[in-house]
Amino acid sequence: MISLQHIHYKREDRLILNDISLDMKPGEHWVILGRNGCGKTTLLEMITGYFFPSSGQVEVLGNLYGRCDVREVRKSIGYISQSLMEKLSLRDPVWEVVATGAYAFLRFYQQIPEQVEKQARELLDDMNFGHLANHPLGTLSQGERKKVMLARSLMADPQLLIMDEPCAGLDLYEREKMLLEIDRLRKRNVMVVYVTHHIEEIVPLFTHVALMKDGQLAGAGRKEEVLNKELIKAAYDIDAELEWDSGRPWIKVKSGG
Ligand SMILES: Nc1ncnc2c1ncn2[C@@H]1O[C@H](COP(=O)(O)OP(=O)(O)OP(=O)(O)O)[C@@H](O)[C@H]1O
Numbered sequence: 001m002i003s004l005q006h007i008h009y010k011r012e013d014r015l016i017l018n019d020i021s022l023d024m025k026p027g028e029h030w031v032i033l034g035r036n037g038c039g040k041t042t043l044l045e046m047i048t049g050y051f052f053p054s055s056g057q058v059e060v061l062g063n064l065y066g067r068c069d070v071r072e073v074r075k076s077i078g079y080i081s082q083s084l085m086e087k088l089s090l091r092d093p094v095w096e097v098v099a100t101g102a103y104a105f106l107r108f109y110q111q112i113p114e115q116v117e118k119q120a121r122e123l124l125d126d127m128n129f130g131h132l133a134n135h136p137l138g139t140l141s142q143g144e145r146k147k148v149m150l151a152r153s154l155m156a157d158p159q160l161l162i163m164d165e166p167c168a169g170l171d172l173y174e175r176e177k178m179l180l181e182i183d184r185l186r187k188r189n190v191m192v193v194y195v196t197h198h199i200e201e202i203v204p205l206f207t208h209v210a211l212m213k214d215g216q217l218a219g220a221g222r223k224e225e226v227l228n229k230e231l232i233k234a235a236y237d238i239d240a241e242l243e244w245d246s247g248r249p250w251i252k253v254k255s256g257g
Contacts, residue, residue: 001026001160001191002047007056009042009215016042017053018215024208029185029192031202031223034212034235040195043212044162047193048079061159078153078190081164085149090138094129094148095120097137101155116155123151127181143174150181154188161185163194167201179203199227204247211235223249 002024009017017039024030032040045051046058049070058065063073078101088097099112099120124133127147137145146166153161166182167175183203185192192205202209202223210220211231218235219226227249232240239254 001061002193003057003059004043004046005057005059007043007046007053007058009039009046009051010054016215017046020056020215020217022210022217022220024191024193026191028208029206030194030208030210031206032193032195032210032212033197033199033202034218035197038212038235039215040212041164044079044164044193044195047160047162048074048077075156076159078156078158078161079164080146080149080153080162080166082168085145088137088149091136093134094137094140095124095133097148098123098151098155101152120151120155123154124148127151141174143170143178146170146174146178147181150178154190158190161190161192163192165196166194167196167198175201199232199242199249199251202227202249 002022004020004022007017007020008015020043032043034040042051046053047060049058049060049065052065060073061076063070095117096112099116102116102119121130121133124130127150129144129147129151132140132144137148140148150166163182167178170178179201182192182194183205186205194201194206196202206223208221209223209226211218211226211234213235219231224244227242229240229242232238232242232251241252241254243250243252
């Protein structure tokens, strides 16, 4: 579904991505993990076609970038990021914010088709959010807004869902609620690619991990294989132990590590 071959990306003489090759296949869900500034968001921008590699090949959902209309491919990609969140109107009712996900725009200036409204409300009901459907987005907590973003991204029934740090800034309670919704994506026919710094956000849904360090891959593959002491040391420069609980890793940093 996603094939990145020898991706290099240079910006102002700096190599931001250095020879990244990754194959993400149907049925897999990937986490891209690594420290601040290691190139995670840049890699997502390659997949969404907003950045073009200096060299290398990007193929997404059977489309080779450079030889296809990326705007068409994007219709099958849902994208959740803080910058999109900031563009949404806080005055609009939640159901309407969700409904805009069916189209490539952020606000409605005309009558919303009944079927689209119904679908938006059903998605909110499915997340046990129906009671907030008529509230203005701005009255919701940060965690609730993130869930609205998730519902919005599902309106267009994407084949690929990309999430850039969707749990950033959430407290423990809100984060776990959000992760629960993300884990429920397994019942949908969608591949998830998820960027985070935090190992404990790797919920059972995720099958694979790409661990980045300074624009390169420190490791990539099945999460149980990639998440080991040696690779975590290589990517994070800390000594840590991992404990697995029902397919979810928890990290224990050694004192002084
Ligand atoms: N406009 C830019 N011009 C030059 N360098 C940039 C620009 N945007 C980002 N970078 C650099 O590219 C590198 C990778 O950035 P990127 O945002 O992809 O990292 P990240 O892993 O997503 O970081 P974070 O976890 O902090 O969001 C960083 O070192 C950053 O300083």
